[in-house]
Amino acid sequence: MARHRPRRLRRLPADPEERARLRAAARLRRRRRALSALPQGITLSSVFFGLLAMTWAPTRPYAACVCIVLAGVCDMLDGRVARLTGTTSAFGAQLDSLADIVSFGVAPAFILFHWAFASSGAQPIAGEGTAPFNPWMILVFGFVAAGTIRLARFNTQHDEDEGPAWYFEGIAIPTAAGLIVTLVMAHQETGWAIFKSPIMVVPILLVSSGLMVSQIPFPSFKNFRSQFMKYGFFGSILGGLLLLAAGGPGGLVLFTLLVGYVLYGLVASVSDNLRPGVSILDDPPAGPNIDEEDEDTYPPEGDDEDPE
Numbered sequence: 001m002a003r004h005r006p007r008r009l010r011r012l013p014a015d016p017e018e019r020a021r022l023r024a025a026a027r028l029r030r031r032r033r034a035l036s037a038l039p040q041g042i043t044l045s046s047v048f049f050g051l052l053a054m055t056w057a058p059t060r061p062y063a064a065c066v067c068i069v070l071a072g073v074c075d076m077l078d079g080r081v082a083r084l085t086g087t088t089s090a091f092g093a094q095l096d097s098l099a100d101i102v103s104f105g106v107a108p109a110f111i112l113f114h115w116a117f118a119s120s121g122a123q124p125i126a127g128e129g130t131a132p133f134n135p136w137m138i139l140v141f142g143f144v145a146a147g148t149i150r151l152a153r154f155n156t157q158h159d160e161d162e163g164p165a166w167y168f169e170g171i172a173i174p175t176a177a178g179l180i181v182t183l184v185m186a187h188q189e190t191g192w193a194i195f196k197s198p199i200m201v202v203p204i205l206l207v208s209s210g211l212m213v214s215q216i217p218f219p220s221f222k223n224f225r226s227q228f229m230k231y232g233f234f235g236s237i238l239g240g241l242l243l244l245a246a247g248g249p250g251g252l253v254l255f256t257l258l259v260g261y262v263l264y265g266l267v268a269s270v271s272d273n274l275r276p277g278v279s280i281l282d283d284p285p286a287g288p289n290i291d292e293e294d295e296d297t298y299p300p301e302g303d304d305e306d307p308e
Contacts, residue, residue, distance in 0.1 A: 039082035039092060043099050046074035050103030057111040058118070062188040064111045065181035065251065069244070071103040072174050097151045104177035105147035109140045112180050116201050139205060143180075146209040147173040153213075167217035171262065176208040178258050185251020211262065218265035 053067035078096060082088045117136035150173050183204055187195035194200055211218075236257050244250025 035085040036082075036087040036089070036092070038085060039078045039087060040095060042074050042078040042081060043092070043096050046071035046078075046103045047099045049074065050099075050107035053103075053107045054110045057107075057114045061111055061115045061184055062251075064107075065185045065188075066244070068103065068108055068111070068177060068181045069241070069254070071107075072178060073241075075100065075103070075174050094155070097155055100151055100173050101144075101148055104173045105144045105151075108177040108180045109144050111184060112143075112201070112205065113137065113140045115184050116196060139202070143176070143205055143209045146212040147176065150212040167219055169218075170214045170216060171208070171211045171218055171265070173212060175258060175261070176212050178254065179204055179208045179262070182251045182255035182258060186249070186255045189249040189251050207262075216266065216269050218262075219268070 049067040049071040053064040053071075056064040056067065075096070078092075079088075082092055113134075113136065117134060117140070150170060153169075183195055183201070186192075237254070240250045240253035240257060242250075243253055
């Protein structure tokens with residue numbers, strides 16, 4: 001039977017000032033651990049909403065999409081809360097990525113599959129009595145795979161010591177998930193058949209998957225050249241959420257906003273690449289169009305996938 005060596009009690013130094021310093025450091029560590037539970041709890045809340053969305057996807061697709069929107073709100077808050085409480089860490093960043101693949105990868109794909117593809121094309125794998133296989137599952141899997149690659153690439157390339165990124169490669173996985181779920185919501189709100197047509201669903205799925213793993217630069221949601229652009233963008237998001245809470249076509253508003261963001265990024269990338277000697281990845285120079293009062297927030301802290 002193995003014998004365990006008894007733990008040695010660490011003796012405090014005889015110097016009163018040194019003892020006070022060690023006790024203060026211990027209290028600070030306990031306080032930091034307690035505060036870190038707040039952003040981590042917000043991150044895990046997004047996983048809960050993702051799981052709830054999957055349970056509602058077959059029968060209540062609109063409610064499932066609302067769950068993904070709520071998961072997106074949690075994703076916007078956790079990094080900010082971590083910075084405010086001074087509890088940013090590599091552990092929080094990894095936890096955020098693991099939560100994202102559930103809430104913005106698997107769950108939206110599950111919703112889309114049941115909403116658009118589950119009732120069509122299912123064939124038995126090897127004859128009668130075997131599990132059916134729907135070929136559309138391959139397309140849906142491509143979305144999840146692209147999101148996984150996107151998050152892995154971000155984790156390996158991100159350096160906490162670097163400043164905030166002006167642009168990042170491809171669209172973030174919450175943006176891709178937003179395109180999918182708001183498409184479902186727009187169809188439920190308006191009843192327009194075009195939103196559920198393959199000529200709309202398949203391109204949205206393919207484009208969102210491809211842009212996640214592409215190297216096309218898209219502007220960060222937090223980098224704005226003026227307060228007007230900043231408040232206009234976030235005001236539009238807030239307006240869509242409030243309209244959604246009031247029972248209005250908030251999904252249609254958010255879908256339009258996300259499509260506009262993607263088109264803006266594509267057009268900006270093409271136009272800048274056509275200009276000799278200019279790269280969209282370069283930091284915009286400070287010029288007279290930047291107000292002095294905005295200098296403290298230009299560039300703002302963080303990027304679209306904030307590590308905690």
